[in-house]
Amino acid sequence: MQNETMLDVAGFLFKKGRKNCAEAVAEAWQKVSGRDPELKENLSKCGSGRAPQGLCGAIYAAQLVSDEDKKAELNDRFADAAGSLLCQEIRSMKKLSCPGCVELAAALLEENLRETVA
Secondary structure, eight states: OTTOOHHHHHHHHHHTSOOOHHHHHHHHHHHHHOOOOOOOSOGGGOSTTOSGGGBOHHHHHHHHHSOGGGHHHHHHHHHHHHSOSBHHHHHHHTSSOHHHHHHHHHHHHHHHHHHHHO
């Protein structure tokens, strides 16, 4: 998976790997970044709008693994594209699909990772 992007890995895990949105984003980040933070949250319970405060699981996972100084920008860019940070609002607006949210969160994380490394 060395040449695959975080977006590719997250998309695969979500669509074919039987992972929910939060698990797919966090696992893709771990595989592509090579970092393995200890996630205290059980992400298996954070899909389908069940992340804390009703957040989209994809952005919730991205927040967990993102560098602290990148979280505000991550949230802003995600909300601009998806219409909200909340799962039920995103779904009701139909601006972005669940796979689209996973791919967006993964792409934003990967951008942040590249900026950190550069």
